[in-house]
Amino acid sequence: MKLAPHLHRIGNDIVAAYLIVSDDGITVIDAALPGHWKDLERELAELGRTPRDIRGLILTHGDSDHIGFAERLRREYGAPVFVHEADAHRARTGEKPKVSTGPMRLVPTLGFFAYALRKRAIPTAYVSEVVEVHDGDVLDLPGQPVIVGMPGHSPGSIAVHSRLADAVFVGDALTTRHVLTGRKGLQPAPFTDDPAEASASLDRLSGLDASWVLPGHGAPWRGSPAEVAAAVRAGGA
Template sequence: MKLSTHLYRVGNDIVAAYLVVTPEGVTIIDAGLSGHWRDLRAELTVAGRTLGDVKGIILTHGDSDHLGFAERLRRHLGIPVYVHHADAARAMGGPKPPNAKQQMRFLPLVEFLTYALRKGGLRTSWLTRTIDVRDGEVLDLPGSPPPPHHRPSRALRGQHRRACSARRRSVRRRWTHDTQRPDRRDRPPARAVHR
């Protein structure tokens, strides 16, 4: 789904991967579920691109619903997968940090599980190699991303679990943990209303 001039989404509001499409190539933010493979190829076609145009994948964190087709692209096409060093072990099948447990409401959990089952959520291929990113490191990827940095997950209220954050100036979006939202710096300043 085309969200803006340079931004496409593969998946839905529950689990998604985002394509940042520029003249220099494509950067993928998260890799969704393994069943998103066909959707990825279809979305690249809509954008007038191919798998050969993908220059890198940035994972916001190492949970299985963000890994989807990442290992497939890395193994078969040599596309680098970037993840914050604190999440690299998790992205390679390591244990979930004990403080990463979060309470989920029943209906959203059922919706997630139903969608994940339909899209291959049980067929996760853990990564066998990642490129670890440190705070402040600048990645040479399409979309002129500023350095990814670790931010505490808002769902975990400041505990030690963190997620990689990437902000793309070309698409005016920020990805943090399981969210994607317009960048606050791109919003117009609030104006006082006088009556």
């Protein structure tokens, strides 16, 4: 789905990934679930591109619903997979601390897990080789993506800022649709390692200039990162 001239989304409001599209190639942000590979191929075909036009894939963190087709893209097409050093082990192995899910409602929770199964979430294809990145890095990829450290949801959670796309991709630093309650609007994401640290990290969004704030779960949000961060802190919008 085209959001803007250089910005596309695959997936839906349950699980999503994004493409930064330029004349020099494509940068993918997150890899959703393994079954989203066909969604990726369809979106690329509509653009007149193929997976060989993807110059790199950036993971906002190493959780299983964000690394879905990453290993396939790396193995079959040689696209490097970038992840913050603090989440590199998680992306390679799936190891993570036990976390609190927070509130849950039966129907949305079952819907989330049913969708994950349809998109072949099991077994998880972990990423055997990653390129580690750090806060402040500017990657030599289409869209000149900038890495913004957002620890809390996981130790190596990041946002990715691209002026070309006029967007900041926030992964699970926040959500606009809680996958376990179905509640829509700006709010903290579930399955967070350290909620207090995640809340503090929202300050990192305030200085970014963008028209889109794009979460891994929920609808794309039009608005300034500073306004979004304030709304999440205030309890959602």
